[in-house]
Amino acid sequence: MTVVPAFLLLRGDALRRWLAIELGAWVLLGALALLVRPLQIQIDPYLAIVTFGVCVVAAFFAWVAMADPIDVRWSANRAAIAAAFFYAVAIPLMLRTPIDGDEPYYLLETESLVQDRDLDLSNQYRDLRHSATGRLDLGPQLGDPVGRHGEQYSRLEPFLALLMIPGYRIGGLPGAIAIIAVFGALLARSTIRLFEDEGIPDATARAIFPFIALGPPIVFYAARIWPEVPAAFCFVEAIRGMRERRASRWMPAVLAFVLLKLRFVLVAAVLVLRAFRRRSHAAIAIGILAVPIAIVAFTSGNVHRWNELIPGSPLAMLRGLFGLLLDGAAGIVFQAPIYIFGVIALTRWRAMPPAFRLGISSSLLYLIYLVPRLEWHGGWSPPLRYIVFLMPLLGLGVAAMWERISSQAIVACAAWTIALVAHGMAYPWRLFHIQNGENVVGETLSSIWHSDFSRLFPSFIRPNLAAIVASMAAIIITLISLRFRMAWLLPIAIAAAFVLGRRPGDRIEFEDAHVIHHGGELYPPEFQVQRFAYRGGWIVRPGDSLSFLARDGPWRLQYAAGANSIIQIGGDAYVLPATRGYGVIEVHIPRSGRIELRSLEGTVNLDRMDHE
Amino acid sequence: MPIGRDIPALLRLRDSAFAIAAAIAGYFIAPTATPIDRALPFVIILIAICGFAAERFPAAFQIAVLLLFVPAMFLSDEHTRLLAYGVIVAGAFAFALAIASARASLPLTIAGVLLLRWIPLQQVIVWRELIVLAGAVVLVMVSALKPAPALAIALVTPIFPAKMLLFPFALAILLVLPIPRLAIAGTFAVFAYFARYSVMILCIVLIIAVLWDERHLLNAPAYAAAIALFALWPWSGIAARAFPAILFAEPASPNSRPVWVALSRGQAMTFDAPHNVTVTASGANAAALPAGRILGWIGDEPADAPDFGFMRREHFFSSRNRPPRTPLADIHDYGAAAWLHTAGRIRVSVPGKDLRITAAPDLPPGTKLQIEAVDFE
Numbered sequence: 001m002t003v004v005p006a007f008l009l010l011r012g013d014a015l016r017r018w019l020a021i022e023l024g025a026w027v028l029l030g031a032l033a034l035l036v037r038p039l040q041i042q043i044d045p046y047l048a049i050v051t052f053g054v055c056v057v058a059a060f061f062a063w064v065a066m067a068d069p070i071d072v073r074w075s076a077n078r079a080a081i082a083a084a085f086f087y088a089v090a091i092p093l094m095l096r097t098p099i100d101g102d103e104p105y106y107l108l109e110t111e112s113l114v115q116d117r118d119l120d121l122s123n124q125y126r127d128l129r130h131s132a133t134g135r136l137d138l139g140p141q142l143g144d145p146v147g148r149h150g151e152q153y154s155r156l157e158p159f160l161a162l163l164m165i166p167g168y169r170i171g172g173l174p175g176a177i178a179i180i181a182v183f184g185a186l187l188a189r190s191t192i193r194l195f196e197d198e199g200i201p202d203a204t205a206r207a208i209f210p211f212i213a214l215g216p217p218i219v220f221y222a223a224r225i226w227p228e229v230p231a232a233f234c235f236v237e238a239i240r241g242m243r244e245r246r247a248s249r250w251m252p253a254v255l256a257f258v259l260l261k262l263r264f265v266l267v268a269a270v271l272v273l274r275a276f277r278r279r280s281h282a283a284i285a286i287g288i289l290a291v292p293i294a295i296v297a298f299t300s301g302n303v304h305r306w307n308e309l310i311p312g313s314p315l316a317m318l319r320g321l322f323g324l325l326l327d328g329a330a331g332i333v334f335q336a337p338i339y340i341f342g343v344i345a346l347t348r349w350r351a352m353p354p355a356f357r358l359g360i361s362s363s364l365l366y367l368i369y370l371v372p373r374l375e376w377h378g379g380w381s382p383p384l385r386y387i388v389f390l391m392p393l394l395g396l397g398v399a400a401m402w403e404r405i406s407s408q409a410i411v412a413c414a415a416w417t418i419a420l421v422a423h424g425m426a427y428p429w430r431l432f433h434i435q436n437g438e439n440v441v442g443e444t445l446s447s448i449w450h451s452d453f454s455r456l457f458p459s460f461i462r463p464n465l466a467a468i469v470a471s472m473a474a475i476i477i478t479l480i481s482l483r484f485r486m487a488w489l490l491p492i493a494i495a496a497a498f499v500l501g502r503r504p505g506d507r508i509e510f511e512d513a514h515v516i517h518h519g520g521e522l523y524p525p526e527f528q529v530q531r532f533a534y535r536g537g538w539i540v541r542p543g544d545s546l547s548f549l550a551r552d553g554p555w556r557l558q559y560a561a562g563a564n565s566i567i568q569i570g571g572d573a574y575v576l577p578a579t580r581g582y583g584v585i586e587v588h589i590p591r592s593g594r595i596e597l598r599s600l601e602g603t604v605n606l607d608r609m610d611h612e
Numbered sequence: 613m614p615i616g617r618d619i620p621a622l623l624r625l626r627d628s629a630f631a632i633a634a635a636i637a638g639y640f641i642a643p644t645a646t647p648i649d650r651a652l653p654f655v656i657i658l659i660a661i662c663g664f665a666a667e668r669f670p671a672a673f674q675i676a677v678l679l680l681f682v683p684a685m686f687l688s689d690e691h692t693r694l695l696a697y698g699v700i701v702a703g704a705f706a707f708a709l710a711i712a713s714a715r716a717s718l719p720l721t722i723a724g725v726l727l728l729r730w731i732p733l734q735q736v737i738v739w740r741e742l743i744v745l746a747g748a749v750v751l752v753m754v755s756a757l758k759p760a761p762a763l764a765i766a767l768v769t770p771i772f773p774a775k776m777l778l779f780p781f782a783l784a785i786l787l788v789l790p791i792p793r794l795a796i797a798g799t800f801a802v803f804a805y806f807a808r809y810s811v812m813i814l815c816i817v818l819i820i821a822v823l824w825d826e827r828h829l830l831n832a833p834a835y836a837a838a839i840a841l842f843a844l845w846p847w848s849g850i851a852a853r854a855f856p857a858i859l860f861a862e863p864a865s866p867n868s869r870p871v872w873v874a875l876s877r878g879q880a881m882t883f884d885a886p887h888n889v890t891v892t893a894s895g896a897n898a899a900a901l902p903a904g905r906i907l908g909w910i911g912d913e914p915a916d917a918p919d920f921g922f923m924r925r926e927h928f929f930s931s932r933n934r935p936p937r938t939p940l941a942d943i944h945d946y947g948a949a950a951w952l953h954t955a956g957r958i959r960v961s962v963p964g965k966d967l968r969i970t971a972a973p974d975l976p977p978g979t980k981l982q983i984e985a986v987d988f989e
Contacts, residue, residue, distance in 0.1 A: 024832030031840030035695065038861035038941040039847075042689040411671040415679065448688055487674065488630040494681055495637035 001053055001089075002060040005082040009064050014071030018063050025056050050093065050426040057086065058418050061210035065203070074202055080189035083213040083222075087181035090223035090425060091174055097429045099173070101380045103225040104133035105141065105154045107176060109161030110168045119158055120151035132173040142529050159259035160227045180229055184222030187233040188213040191392040194240055198353035200399045208402060211338040212395040215417045217384040220424055220431055226381065227260040228388035234260065235267070235389045239359045242275050250275065251288065257389075258292035264389070265289060266366040274362065312372020318471075320371030323460030324387065326470045328439035330377035330461065335384055335420065338413040342394025344478060345401050352400050359393035374533055377461060382424070382431035408487040435532035437462025438512060445501065446514035450594075451549050453501040454512055461532060462509070504549040504592060506611040510538040519544030523605050535582070537607040540567070540599035551611055552592045556584050558607040565602025570595055576604055586612075627670050631660030634677045642684045647732035647946045648694050648846045652680060654731070655701060658723045662708035665716040665723070669707070676704035694946075698843035701727065706839045709759055717759050721752045724763040728848040731947035740771040747780025755787035760838050761821035768817045768852045770810075770929040783818060793822045809903060809934035813853065847943055849950035853923045857935035862957055864940060865890065865987040874980040875908060875971035881983070885967040890987040892940055894920035894955035896980040899927050903934040908971040908981040910960050915969075915981055917956040924951045940984075955984050 167179035234257035241250025272285040378385030442454035458470035520540040635653040642652035663673030683696035748766040751757040770776040804815035844851040899919040918933035936956025971981040
């Protein structure tokens with residue numbers, strides 16, 4: 001599996017020893033596989049093989065990082081080729097299920113450009129059987145522009161679709177994704193070149209390279225159809241060009257950056273203005289920015305509005321900001337933990353490389369507008385979508401303070417990253433998670449133990465107590481943890497959380513995984529557009545029942561019902577009066593433990609229940 | 613502190629605190645379903661000892677400890693969870709062996725023996741196990757054996773009968789004598805060919821231990837196979853006594869119907885059967901019978917099943933049985949006390965409607981042919 005990259009990156013004794021290790025790893029896998037049947041091991045073989053592959057790749061890069069520099073053939077080009085090799089492996093893994101989110105729409109645009117030489121998707125929607133998307137359920141998205149003669153455009157910028165044309169013509173859907181993978185490899189190259197430009201030692205670059213190029217979120221976006229990885233490449237190239245004062249490098253990079261996604265104009269504007277110091281230069285800058293805006297506006301119809309220029313409330317900003325950092329489903333800590341040191345690097349601003357300062361400061365305006373949005377988490381996409389382009393720069397911050405990071409933290413991040421990559425590669429559909437305030441780990445534990453573990457994970461999508469605690473802890477830890485090591489507390493914290501998680505909580509969200517549902521349905525439906533804008537719930541009808549752990553005492557049940565309904569909790573029946581919007585009634589749980597809620601009459605949407 | 617540097621002495625206190633905290637956490641996190649789960653704090657301490665002995669990469673061992681919590685929390689299937697513990701701990705031990713200096717051989721060997729032989733703690737016969745532990749120490753210290761072969765010898769050393777506790781010491785003496793190792797291995801290979809199954813196992817492990825330093829090209833596969841075997845520590849008794857028979861074991865079919873009939877000599881039974889059936893058969897009180905002894909006939913097939921419990925550690929060495937060709941995948945107990953229920957699965961074609969099972973008329977008194985179950989295909 002790593003034989004080709006090994007010959008690419010290693011030589012001499014390190015190469016020979018690695019090949020022996022890889023052989024041993026395969027023998028080990030074979031030997032363990034022999035034990036599966038007699039021991040009656042219940043494991044998904046696909047997950048096992050993918051996890052094995054990810055572990056071998058991780059071990060290979062650890063080997064490359066720690067090998068004698070004489071035995072390592074390291075350069076930006078070699079790193080890029082190695083990354084391309086792994087992206088090529090990732091593509092078929094990602095195509096285990098049909099493409100999702102915005103991906104099929106980008107591909108439809110490509111198909112429209114290739115087949116009709118226009119961006120009108122009406123005929124594509126009518127003839128989905130002949131589309132390479134593999135999706136027969138596609139239709140115009142909410143807010144998609146409609147032309148004067150009924151043309152149906154996509155709200156997505158067409159530049160990515162344009163870039164994918166060669167790949168699509170050669171290989172259809174895999175070919176189109178291969179174009180993104182090529183950009184991924186180029187990004188890997190640019191990132192290493194950026195590190196070299198900024199004086200990051202080779203040893204550090206080798207150590208951090210797999211986290212960036214083959215870790216989340218980049219690895220997932222490099223093998224799927226999203227503009228984030230090409231945008232990240234353009235952004236890094238723009239930063240490098242500006243640092244080197246090479247307009248021929250940064251100008252096209254900035255242009256492509258904005259063409260890929262109009263929202264990046266907020267980054268590009270600051271970036272370009274920083275590049276020019278004279279009035280005439282500023283005029284040129286404005287001209288540069290006007291070109292992509294005009295192109296996008298005239299080609300796809302602009303779905304953006306002027307009022308989008310007003311940032312949200314401070315509370316919404318705090319929620320989005322801490323959410324991007326700490327949210328269990330969409331935050332850096334849980335979805336790409338190594339980059340948290342890039343965030344911590346912000347506290348050492350003056351000591352950071354100039355490119356880091358340039359990149360981050362240029363992104364500030366973009367972030368100010370991003371974090372208060374309801375969709376700060378990226379919506380229906382793999383995690384961290386809106387800040388993928390920033391990851392190489394955060395990676396530079398991590399690299400700059402690599403020597404100061406404790407080995408426990410690095411190894412912990414590595415282990416978590418391996419788990420994330422293995423999970424995402426084995427089950428690519430789970431990269432998309434409905435915005436219900438839960439995450440995969442919490443849901444899994446809740447399903448196993450039928451107790452609410454999700455409440456222990458900070459959620460800023462559906463704010464909970466853990467989110468407040470985590471926010472305060474993050475501030476404190478950022479201030480003091482660099483001086484005090486607290487790794488020994490981690491096992492105690494895990495044990496305490498595990499014990500606490502098996503006890504009833506103060507809030508029951510009826511749609512959550514810990515609730516055992518006998519009948520009923522999720523509200524809103526799983527694939528509801530902008531689902532995060534709704535209050536989730538579980539709709540029950542007569543005969544349906546729910547079972548969950550709850551503490552004794554008085555509770556407030558929030559629900560919505562079109563007509564009077566009756567439910568039974570424990571031994572008591574309650575009438576739920578009809579509501580406009582949501583209503584509240586008080587219910588009483590006689591004893592702590594597993595409780596059954598049964599619908600006796602009427603249809604009611606049960607939102608949640610709070611202990612008083 | 614960057615990865616890979618030696619641990620400064622002052623940091624050991626912090627690592628000790630981590631180990632203690634993790635052991636306490638393991639007590640609360642581990643399920644109580646099996647002795648292996650309940651021994652998780654003990655296992656955590658052993659991994660910490662490996663970390664201390666290795667003197668490098670302390671973070672890797674700490675993460676291995678935390679990884680042990682993952683199966684405890686996420687895997688409800690017992691065998692899957694125990695094998696996950698096995699793989700994690702085997703990985704940590706292998707890593708420790710790979711990075712440690714020669715002076716770490718002794719603590720690593722002791723930790724390995726404790727892991728392989730001292731779980732479940734309540735079934736440990738302390739004085740016998742201390743002698744085995746001393747034998748392993750002698751092998752490492754006096755005979756300069758590497759930890760991996762020393763652990764293999766310790767693993768297979770029987771504690772019943774007591775005289776077999778001297779096995780590691782005998783090997784240690786053999787290794788210090790000026791005899792070429794190839795000659796020792798050849799002699800025991802010849803001996804193994806004629807010996808009964810339980811003795812043959814000892815001979816084969818002895819040959820591997822003697823030739824361990826001669827493996828050269830087989831280095832990586834040998835270590836990989838050793839790690840895979842070590843991963844079976846939650847059933848170390850199986851690794852010691854039922855290997856490689858366990859690899860051929862078959863789980864019972866979902867169509868299996870329990871029968872539970874024991875036939876004394878000359879007794880017979882008949883039942884309706886379709887064309888093909890698989891009969892699960894074993895012997896009772898048959899441990900002293902020679903290997904391959906036919907206990908009866910199932911249709912026209914000879915039933916040469918061994919005693920169902922001859923792989924228990926109390927009976928194994930004195931038994932003359934050998935495992936059936938296709939054993940039933942039925943593991944009992946855990947750790948060093950684990951044993952394979954040695955019922956054989958015998959496939960039979962039934963030409964008519966009836967299948968007749970007959971116990972041999974010359975069976976010794978008290979010996980019985982047990983028909984445990986029948987799978988209708």
